Amino acid sequence: MIDVIYRRVEKKDISHLFNEHMDMLSGNYENFMVKKILESTFYTITFEEILVGYYAVNDGVITQFYVTRNFFFVASKILVDILEENNLEYIFVPTFNEFLLSLLLEFSIEYDIERHVFSDSSRIVIEPTFPKKFLRMANLSDFDAVNQAADDFIEDLEDKILRREVYLLEDEEIMGIGFIEDNKIFDYCKRIGVYTVTNYRHKDVARSLIIHLKDMVHALDYIPYPSCSKNNIYARKAFEGAGFIKISTVLKVKVR
Numbered sequence: 001m002i003d004v005i006y007r008r009v010e011k012k013d014i015s016h017l018f019n020e021h022m023d024m025l026s027g028n029y030e031n032f033m034v035k036k037i038l039e040s041t042f043y044t045i046t047f048e049e050i051l052v053g054y055y056a057v058n059d060g061v062i063t064q065f066y067v068t069r070n071f072f073f074v075a076s077k078i079l080v081d082i083l084e085e086n087n088l089e090y091i092f093v094p095t096f097n098e099f100l101l102s103l104l105l106e107f108s109i110e111y112d113i114e115r116h117v118f119s120d121s122s123r124i125v126i127e128p129t130f131p132k133k134f135l136r137m138a139n140l141s142d143f144d145a146v147n148q149a150a151d152d153f154i155e156d157l158e159d160k161i162l163r164r165e166v167y168l169l170e171d172e173e174i175m176g177i178g179f180i181e182d183n184k185i186f187d188y189c190k191r192i193g194v195y196t197v198t199n200y201r202h203k204d205v206a207r208s209l210i211i212h213l214k215d216m217v218h219a220l221d222y223i224p225y226p227s228c229s230k231n232n233i234y235a236r237k238a239f240e241g242a243g244f245i246k247i248s249t250v251l252k253v254k255v256r
Contacts, residue, residue, distance in 0.1 A: 002077050005046040006055075006085070014042060014054050021054075021066040022185070027096030027248050030117050030227040031191040034184055036063045036092060045078060047071060055082055061252070062091040065100055072099070076106055089254050096248045110254045113230040118244035120214060120224055125243045128208035130169055135178075135212050138166040149174040149197045169209050176205040178213045189225040190217045194238065206238035214242060 011018065029037065040056035040063045052074075053067035062082070067075040082088065092114065093100045138146060138161050146166070147157060160166050160179065167178040176196045183189040192213040196206045210226075217224040226244065228235035236246070 002081060003048045004078055004081055006043045009042050009044050011042050017054050025096055028186040028189055030225055031183060032115050032227055033250055038184060062088060075103055083255060091253045093253055094248055094250050104253055108256045111251045113249055114252050115227045115229060115250040116236060116246050117227045117248045118239050119247045121243050121245045123243050128211045129204035130208040132212050134169050134171055136168055138168050146177060150177055150195050169205060175200040176209045178209040180213055188223055190222045192224050192226045207241045210238055210242035
């Protein structure tokens with residue numbers, strides 16, 4: 001047994017630890033992990049009466065685990081205690097979190113890839129098949145048409161339209177739907193995403209959309225920061241064709 005106490009807190013109560021953790025990372029969380037983290041329950045970690053870190057849990061999965069540098073030496077024991085005390089097995093870990101990744105490699109683990117994360121390489125790419133004149137911002141009058149074109153795939157569509165996050169690539173009818181969304185942890189990043197209408201897949205719609213959205217984000221002095229699921233090979237191909245490169249991966253790790 002180790003002398004450690006956990007206490008449930010609000011994220012705002014550990015803002016100094018949260019910021020320290022973000023500063024330690026060599027990359028940025030994309031919106032998949034941002035949502036998981038912000039919807040988590042947070043707990044402080046007190047070791048031998050000293051506040052040494054925190055962890056967060058969302059739906060039975062640890063989304064964050066942070067121990068201050070002076071207490072790295074006891075981090076593995078604390079992590080084991082958290083897993084055992086809460087009957088937990090799974091941890092989300094991005095590969096840019098070297099501390100947590102190297103810590104987990106001390107254990108017997110299994111893992112699945114959840115997301116691929118991309119960054120703009122700034123390389124010159126082939127001009128988009130559909131130039132920017134085909135792109136416009138969606139408005140509420142487009143709601144039914146967008147919903148139908150996307151087969152009800154898009155969550156919170158009305159709110160996204162009201163936040164001016166939705167863009168349409170169209171030529172008499174909608175060919176693709178694009179998104180530019182805030183990153184609620186790293187406010188200098190913007191998530192870009194695309195949905196291609198079924199009849200227009202494999203026609204350079206997605207890549208054209210991504211190029212235009214990327215240029216718009218850069219023009220606003222933000223960093224475009226997209227991701228896709230491991231199984232979405234078409235999205236990955238479109239991002240890479242638009243000049244992005246994969247820079248990190250989000251893993252779901254099972255500790256045995």
